[in-house]
Amino acid sequence: MSKRFVLRNVKRTDERAIDIAIEEGIVAEVAEAGTIATVHGDEGFDGKGMYVSGGWIDLHAHAFPELTPYGDELDEIGVRQGVTTVVDAGSCGADRIAELRASGRTAATRLLAFLNVSRIGLQRVDELSRLEWIDPERAAAAAAANPDFIVGLKARMSRSVVKDSGLEPLRLARRLADRLSLPLMVHIGSAPPDVRDILGLLESGDIVTHCLHGKPNNLFGENGEPLPELLAALERGVRLDVGHGTASFSFKTAELAKKAGIRPDTISTDIYRGNRTGGPVYGMSRVLSKFLLLGWELAEIVDAVTVRPAEWLGRPELGRIRVGEAAHLTLFAVTPGRYELTDSEGETRVADRIIEAKGVFANGQFAAC
Ligand SMILES: [Zn+2]
Numbered sequence: 001m002s003k004r005f006v007l008r009n010v011k012r013t014d015e016r017a018i019d020i021a022i023e024e025g026i027v028a029e030v031a032e033a034g035t036i037a038t039v040h041g042d043e044g045f046d047g048k049g050m051y052v053s054g055g056w057i058d059l060h061a062h063a064f065p066e067l068t069p070y071g072d073e074l075d076e077i078g079v080r081q082g083v084t085t086v087v088d089a090g091s092c093g094a095d096r097i098a099e100l101r102a103s104g105r106t107a108a109t110r111l112l113a114f115l116n117v118s119r120i121g122l123q124r125v126d127e128l129s130r131l132e133w134i135d136p137e138r139a140a141a142a143a144a145a146n147p148d149f150i151v152g153l154k155a156r157m158s159r160s161v162v163k164d165s166g167l168e169p170l171r172l173a174r175r176l177a178d179r180l181s182l183p184l185m186v187h188i189g190s191a192p193p194d195v196r197d198i199l200g201l202l203e204s205g206d207i208v209t210h211c212l213h214g215k216p217n218n219l220f221g222e223n224g225e226p227l228p229e230l231l232a233a234l235e236r237g238v239r240l241d242v243g244h245g246t247a248s249f250s251f252k253t254a255e256l257a258k259k260a261g262i263r264p265d266t267i268s269t270d271i272y273r274g275n276r277t278g279g280p281v282y283g284m285s286r287v288l289s290k291f292l293l294l295g296w297e298l299a300e301i302v303d304a305v306t307v308r309p310a311e312w313l314g315r316p317e318l319g320r321i322r323v324g325e326a327a328h329l330t331l332f333a334v335t336p337g338r339y340e341l342t343d344s345e346g347e348t349r350v351a352d353r354i355i356e357a358k359g360v361f362a363n364g365q366f367a368a369c
Contacts, residue, residue: 004028005366006038010047010331013299020052022327025364030323045366047331050358053302054319055084055328056284057309060185060209060243060268062122063111064091064100070122072273078109081271081283082357082369084328085109085318087309089185089209089243089270090116090154093127094138101149108363110328112313114154114185115142117173128156129163134172136179143180151313152182152207157198158189167193167201174201185209185241189248191217199229204237207312211240211264212257214250214345224256234262239312244287245270246280249344254294266312267291267304280342285332289354290341298334301355306330331359331369 007020010033017033029036038044061077062070063086070091078086086109092100093116104111118127119135127133143150155173156162162169170186170193177184183205188195195217202208211219219230234240242249242264257263267288275281284305291301310319317325333356342348357369 004042005361006036006042006044007052007329007331007361008036008044008046009033010050010052013051013053013302018052020321020329022361025326027321027323027325027327030321043366045359047358050331050333052321053330053332054306054310054321055360055362056082056305056330057085057087057313057319058083058268058271058284059087059241059266059309059312060089060270061086062091062270062272063088063104064096065103066099067091067122069274070272072271072276074104074107074109074111077269077271077276078107079360079362079367080369081285082330082332082360083109083284084330084360084362086111087151088113090114090156091122092116093119093121094135094142095119096121096123097142097146097150101146108367110318110362112151113149114152115139115150116154117169117176126161126163128161128165128169131165131168131172134169136172136176139176140180143182150182152185153177153180154185154187156187157193158187159192160190162193167197170198170201183207187243189213189217190215195219196227196229199227199233199238202233202238205239207239207241209241209243209268209270210245210248212242212250212253213248214253214343215247218253220253220256224259226260226262239266240264241266241268242287243268243270244281245344246275247344249290251290251294251343251347251349252345258294264304266309267301280344283357285355285357286341289339289351290343292353292355293341293349293351327361329361330357332357
């Protein structure tokens with residue numbers, strides 16, 4: 001007799017109520033609520049009033065506990081936040097990527113990673129200020145040794161990271177990405193380099209993270225209109241990722257984007273110890289709640305943290321619920337009330353409902369959040 005877990009009375013984002021049976025970690029049956037019988041010995045959970053989606057995927061987080069300030073414990077930013085897959089966004093370069101991978105092996109959260117093009121990664125926060133830290137041979141060896149773990153290359157292209165190197169780190173990253181056939185995730189922030197020059201070097205499948213930051217040198221012009229270089233990049237197939245972080249999400253910029261019809265493809269946190277415990281990130285639910293406040297539909301928000309990152313990863317099974325596939329599920333509620341939500345610019349707005357993670361099915365078992 002195989003071990004069975006039945007999740008009862010949960011809703012999809014279209015409000016359809018369902019039951020889900022999981023056997024040995026595989027989705028065995030999805031049916032109308034109230035129709036999957038539980039038999040003696042089944043484990044179960046009644047999720048009445050809650051929603052269920054594919055497992056949440058955080059495409060930009062910092063999961064290497066050894067690093068300060070940009071580090072954290074994987075399960076703290078993963079399953080405890082409703083996130084079943086964490087993609088570490090360049091905490092490590094070639095020097096320590098194997099250690100990052102090993103550190104995730106005992107966690108319930110699945111871990112994938114962008115390889116920092118700087119071999120030292122976030123060992124220092126100016127990791128691209130010296131070009132000799134970009135070692136194409138070591139990066140190529142790391143990528144070759146971890147093809148099922150490394151999902152792309154990361155380059156942080158802002159003033160405090162590159163110092164006097166200007167655009168050169170990105171030119172080197174572009175060359176390396178082409179050579180290894182890996183996409184690039186590029187962090188944007190304060191100039192130099194000019195964001196328009198950064199956008200010019202990006203190609204289909206590459207990702208701009210921190211796309212809604214509110215500092216100068218963001219993706220919108222003086223009158224709030226999207227930069228022509230942004231529109232051209234989107235036309236080429238460049239993706240936009242939120243990467244909220246300590247300093248990179250602005251309600252005002254998010255409103256400009258919405259007004260211009262520009263929608264980030266993926267919603268991610270850029271979470272690490274400091275902004276998890278002290279804000280303004282706190283966790284994935286809080287970040288998603290800000291998009292509810294901005295007027296996004298619940299289904300669009302959920303897609304941006306499930307099916308869209310999963311598709312980009314080329315692993316659609318990580319973000320969907322389908323019979324016969326391993327179960328990665330997130331259970332959450334939309335809770336009415338009065339909540340103050342603060343962006344990275346210190347601007348606070350009042351929401352009348354928030355998203356709260358309630359549980360996950362990951363790594364073959366159910367855990368409440
Ligand atoms: Zn980051």
